[in-house]
Amino acid sequence: MTASLFKAGSLSEADDGPLYLRLQSMIRSGIADGRLRPNDALPAERDLATNLGVSRVTVRKALRGLVDEGVLRQRHGSGTFVSRSADRIEQPLSRLTSFTEDMRSSGRVPGTRWLDRSTDRPSAEEATILGLPTGARVTRLSRLRLxxxxxxxxxxxxxxxxxxxxxxxxxxxxxxxxAAAGMHPVRAVQRLAAISLGAAEAALLGVMPGAAAVAIERIAYLPDGSVIEFTRSHYRGDACDFVAELSLASQADGFEAAGPTMEG
Structure with missing residues (x-):
């Protein structure tokens, strides 16, 4: 189906406007009418440019724009694919539950690839955030979430x-x-920021360097107010939607945003 969509001369039949916008419109139309389906691979940039009679710069600009919008996704060394927009992972920000629990409750299959499990001396920042005494050690848990x-x-x-x-x-x-150690957190503070992935992170996540991501920093607390967890995460921007439910509180209380949901 992709061959028929990107046949020679098809771009000239599109609406007037810059070539990269016309190519984006063609791809969107192909997705809308089913000629391009979730996870379908697009032809290589060189092949698209040759078939459509445009420059690779035009093709790259069109694809990059659709990747930024989440319509397409790019895997380093593999190519460009139609995003699984209907399968985006929706993460509510109103419950302090585990990633594993959230995925299973939504019918997904969670997985983990461990990158590091070790004990070490804390950095100055970690010692301060966790409120550790001199000489205390920390357990480090780094992993790729699937x-x-x-x-x-x-x-x-x-x-x-x-x-x-x-x-x-x-x-x-x-x-x-x-929880097994009797130290399950009861609340957490979470900060989100938009970032672009570096080469190492992008390779782990299977996307192109510079791809959009959401950086999350979370501090979780025990009932007595002490800190039990400090986590930094990078989530693929084309895979997750973060949803917060807001309610109108009394004037005395003001607005209160829902708390964080995911564990490290």
Missing amino acids: VDGDPVAIEAAVVPASAIPDPLRVDASLYDAL
């Missing part, structure tokens, strides 16, 4: 080694391990 076999996030969590002295005790869920 959903239905696809990489969606890189998470690097740090917890006091006194809570989890053996990193191998953590399997799929950090919060399950904390």
Whole structure:
């Protein structure tokens, strides 16, 4: 089907306007009428440029714009694909639950590829955030998060080694391990920011360097107010939607945004 969509001369039949916008319109139309389906691979940039009689710069500009919009996704070394827009992972920001629990409750298959499980001395920043005494150690848990076999996030969590002295005790869920130790967090503060992925992170997530991502920094607390978890994460921008439910509180309380949902 992709061959018929990108046949020679087809771009000249599109609406007037800059060539890259006409190519974007053609791709959107192909998705709308079913000629391009989720996960379909587009021809290589060189082949598109040759077939359509345009420059590779035009093709690259068109594809990059659609990638930024989430219509397409690019995998480093593999090519450009139609996004699984209907399958985007929706993450509510109103519950403090585990990534594993969230994925299973939505009918997904969560997975983990461990990058690091170790104990170490904390950095000055980590010691301050976790409120650790001099000489204390931390357990580091870095992993690639998978959903239905696809990489969606890189998470690097740090917890006091006194809570989890053996990193191998953590399997799929950090919060399950904390709960087993009697230290399940009851609330968390989470900050989100838009970033572009560096080469190393992009390679792990299977996207092109510079791809859009959401950086998340989370600090989780125990009932007594002490910090039990400090996590930094990078989520693929083309894979996840973060949803917060807001309610109108009394004037005395003001507006209150829902709390964070995902664990490290």
